[in-house]
Amino acid sequence: MDFTLNGHSVFAATAGRPFDPKSRNCVLLHGAGMDHVVWCAQAMAFSARKRDLLAVNLPGHGRSGGPPLTSIGDMADWLLALLDAAEVEQTTLVGHSMGAAVALEAAARAPDRFRSLALLGVSAELDVNPKILELAAAGDPAATRLIVKWCQVKGKPDEKKGGWGLTETLTSILNETPRSVIHADLKACNEYDGVLTAAAKVSCPVLLVLGEGDRITPAAQAETLAEALPDCEKVTLPDCGHMMMIEAADGTTAALEKFLSEAP
Numbered sequence: 001m002d003f004t005l006n007g008h009s010v011f012a013a014t015a016g017r018p019f020d021p022k023s024r025n026c027v028l029l030h031g032a033g034m035d036h037v038v039w040c041a042q043a044m045a046f047s048a049r050k051r052d053l054l055a056v057n058l059p060g061h062g063r064s065g066g067p068p069l070t071s072i073g074d075m076a077d078w079l080l081a082l083l084d085a086a087e088v089e090q091t092t093l094v095g096h097s098m099g100a101a102v103a104l105e106a107a108a109r110a111p112d113r114f115r116s117l118a119l120l121g122v123s124a125e126l127d128v129n130p131k132i133l134e135l136a137a138a139g140d141p142a143a144t145r146l147i148v149k150w151c152q153v154k155g156k157p158d159e160k161k162g163g164w165g166l167t168e169t170l171t172s173i174l175n176e177t178p179r180s181v182i183h184a185d186l187k188a189c190n191e192y193d194g195v196l197t198a199a200a201k202v203s204c205p206v207l208l209v210l211g212e213g214d215r216i217t218p219a220a221q222a223e224t225l226a227e228a229l230p231d232c233e234k235v236t237l238p239d240c241g242h243m244m245m246i247e248a249a250d251g252t253t254a255a256l257e258k259f260l261s262e263a264p
Contacts, residue, residue, distance in 0.1 A: 035062030036062055061177060091114060094120070108202055132186065132221065219236055
């Protein structure tokens with residue numbers, strides 16, 4: 001599904017379903033350097049259950065045009081403008097990593113727009129490894145290799161499904177994203193210190209989906225975030241790293257479906 005926002009094209013996948021902005025829909029937000037493809041398993045499952053969705057590509061990612069946004073606040077404002085363009089009055093946000101921070105910030109700025117939030121791979125801080133930031137700023141492809149490495153559980157073999165494992169999947173997505181966009185995303189995450197401030201302003205139900213072996217946003221660091229959220233439940237997926245929607249697709253989808261079905 002295509003929109004035009006601020007003079008630039010915006011693409012949002014709907015998993016083959018017509019999108020009804022008045023339905024109990026959900027909006028999926030990818031993380032740094034990624035695009036809507038990371039949500040394939042969840043999008044197909046939601047579509048099969050006749051749940052309307054928009055899996056959004058942020059500016060400069062995937063099939064969305066325009067320069068990348070350089071702060072989490074700007075991304076939150078852009079998202080709210082996109083909801084206006086899509087005529088969505090209220091929705092559930094499902095965000096991963098950087099997308100989770102954007103979801104929190106958007107919900108803090110416009111609480112009436114959101115029924116609930118599901119936040120994956122997120123913690124109280126979004127600090128980025130300085131070496132990765134340095135390599136990304138230089139456009140060095142080694143940044144991609146390090147991101148892929150840190151997304152995985154340390155010492156866990158990369159299981160291949162259908163000929164592709166997590167390494168190939170993430171590498172393919174990141175290689176499709178301009179290196180300048182990856183750097184802009186990482187810098188925005190590293191400079192954002194508003195997770196807990198935003199969380200304190202969120203009153204809707206929130207689900208945290210965490211990876212037990214996540215090395216980028218460790219599950220233990222999410223405790224502070226959980227305590228800051230007035231209405232929060234938490235699911236921790238065993239033997240899983242940062243990319244739970246791919247690495248533990250079934251467990252992630254089940255947790256999301258249960259939450260979406262039970263949320264007000």
